Amino acid sequence: MNDALDQRALESVTTIGREFYKGAVFGIRTSDRPELLEDAYGQDVYQIILITEGSVILSDGDEKTALLPPQLACLSYANPMKKLEIAGAKGFSIFFIPKVINYGLFNSFPQAAGEGSGQDDALLAERLLIKPFKQGEISNPFHIAVNPALEERVTDMYRGLRDQFSLQPNEFWPCRGRSYFLELLMLLQNLYAFEGDTDLKLALPTGDELAEQAVRQMLLSYSDSRLKCSSLRGETGRFAFSARFRTAAGMPCKEYLKSIRLTVAANLMRNTMLPPTDIAERTGYADRARFERDFRKRFGKKPAEYRADFPNPYG
Incomplete structure (x- = not known):
């Protein structure tokens, strides 16, 4: 885990192994409601929110915007973020730290992946998975409206992740749970690319x-x-x-x-x-x-x- 991460923030984004891998700490947690982590601001923590009912108010200075459901949002607590007000909204949240994607790769992440080897390409691919959470051309949080098909797909991935991490049914629960999580990150990465980012290995069609x-x-x-x-x-x-x-x-x-x-x-x-x-x-x-x-x-x-x-x- 990231030793520099504040202990309170760390506890709020982790799942602890029970019968299988007892005491092992995994940097990901699910919640069956949209919520924010007050202790995580300024920390290297990320969050996915799906809003299915109600609304979330985004405030940027004097400007306010209502995110009407269904809506998907990617938050980075490490970067400046618009103020979010969540009241009466339904949906879910996934909290995580980057190392949960792959502890081995993120333990020695270079500032920029090189070129030429399969590992270099993998490093770049893993970095791209968190691009929707990084403040850049699209403000923090990055958010998009969700159609019924996308809502169903995202919800299925969330349920797979949640059930594995909450029930921990057998020794494969961390692997199976993270596989749903990784698929969700890849989907978000591609949706983000449609919003204007072009730094992907697989070119996205435009103009048709x-x-x-x-x-x-x-x-x-x-x-x-x-x-x-x-x-x-x-x-x-x-x-x-x-x-x-x-x-x-x-x-x-x-x-x-x-x-x-x-x-x-x-x-x-x-x-x-x-x-x-x-x-x-x-x-x-x-x-x-x-x-x-x-x-x-x-x-x-x-x-x-x-x-x-x-x-x-x-x-």
Whole structure:
């Protein structure tokens, strides 16, 4: 854990192992309501809030804005933040510190990842996961309106995380819980990119609403092995859709969907100890052999060999 983190802030964002990994400390905590951590201001603490009912008031000087539900917000307690007033709102909160993503990588994080090696690329990928929480072009907190499909997807990830960390049903609870958390961070990163950030390995299509909508749907549904490009084109003809998507995204729709799935799979291989069979299923691969082939073609190694190149995510 971060020794410099104030003890009160640390306690408010941690989960303690009970029967399995008794006494072990994990820098992530869930809450079934939107709430703020008064003791965390100025600390290296981050928070995800989903507001499903009521409203949250954002104050920036004399200006006030109501975030009407459903709304998703990413907060950084380490940076200047607009004042938030939460009253009568329903939803949930996830609190975490960066090291929970991967303790090994964050223990020796350079100021800027280098280029050229798989580890360098992974360092950059892990840093990108917290970009929506860093104050920059988009103010703190970063927030977006949520459509029903996105709300359902985010809520499912939250429930998976919450149930594993609260119930701790078996020895796999930290790994399975963090896998839901990592998927949620990757989804937020891509949503953030649609809002104007472009520092991503996978180029996002711009200038074609049909292609943008198709990619948004991929980001929500990549875990469904039944998802096909044919289901993303609506009333547009197959050839017209294929041409428009390739022009906007720089690659065919099928390859783009595969890239999303393999990007998520690589993240889960680096930052969890989930078996490759579980990761294949979580990323929309019904066929384990095809997952292995695609992964090796993309990253030059089998999933287990790829994992061995990175530090133990639990430190």
